[in-house]
Amino acid sequence: MDDRYDVIVVGAGPAGSTAARFAALGGARVLLLEKDREVGIPVRCAEGIGDEGLRSVLEPRERWIAARIDAAELVAPDGTRVRLSYPSAGYVLHRKIFDYDLAQMAAEAGVEVRTKAYVHGLLWEDGRVAGVRVLHLGEDRAIRAQIVIGADGVESRVGRWAGLNTVTSMHDMEACVQVTASRVEVEPNVCYFYFGKEVAPGGYAWVFPKGDGVANIGLGVSGDYSGRKKPIAYLRQFLAERFPKASILTWVAGGVPCAPTLKEIVADGVMLVGDAAHQANPISGGGIATALIAGKICGRVAAEAIRDGDVSKKRLAQYAKEWHKAEGKTHERFYRIKEGVYRLSDEDLNRTAHMLAQLPPEEITITRVFRTALFREPRLLLEVAKVFVG
């Protein structure tokens, strides 16, 4: 580890490793810092990703794939099931392997990777960010860089240190818990989504299969409903009622910002990406695909800015502009749909499920689901139409 780089990336999740890789491919000298001792561990994720999102940045590797998904099953509060079939819809990943490989791909592109490297502050020079302070192997070091990329997750500090407002509102924070369990009797190629105030108020519970009877079972509860009954209590109840035979292998907690993208994701010499920039899909909470897409743009723009010798906020804003062009509008619409969908009562959800359940299976599409669910809200219907029709 030297004292000076072009770009320092804080956090080696999918967003950070991808940004680091594309910055290096663009010719920048890049250092990637990860606070945990190993990239990919612990896994704070349900591990689902759509085929299209993954392929937009990477060719899927067999070793990443725990299960191939070709249907989603939505379960209403009264138990009514609605199935959406999509051949080759997506995957449940092994994030441990996936994240590790992304860091390795970054390393192959020339990125220097350091784990157990805890960034605890920024370096400033003439009022501008000039690098990071990092604790590594018992040593507190100042490492200089022209650009610092904050890929430091929901708890992002890089953005706050740089003066960006990165706080997630209670309303938009989904507090999640998940177990990975064995002896889960579900179909191996179907992801299950359970809705209802008793299951997960302001969110949903998921069961994502990982092969061999193993599955990620978790749920998220909106901060609006936080209080005495914690997500972990909802999950215990969910497991006891629906998967009493499940044998728990691991459990994990985490927060997902289901929010609009932050107003500002760049500052002079600073860029934010992934959960740190609130780029996860606000309806599903899925953040891997958008992390890859944003990471690629972020890394490329960082390298270009270094080449131009201009790392000002104005120059780096090209990343924000390209992100908004690629995903931003869809993201904002997803957010507005989330606001509508999570306002629905259990009765509304049941009624929607009953209507959908009467349709022939081939006519049930995600557009149709939202359209049926929101048919009393014409303004939101228009948004749904725009998202799915183009």
Next chain:
Amino acid sequence: MNRIVIREGVCDLCGTCVGVCPVDCMELTETRLHIDADRCILCEMCVEICPVDALELCDGRSV
């Protein structure tokens, strides 16, 4: 003095509380969660959002 206390061994170091803290007084290191009591305004948002009930407001007089 009242303060927020962390129930060690329950906290999963997930960072959800840090994400909602309005005054940026919480910090996640590689091994523990730290709360800067001088900056904390005792709003209890962290207590509310914690997925695993690892935080609580502690009445200083009873400690």
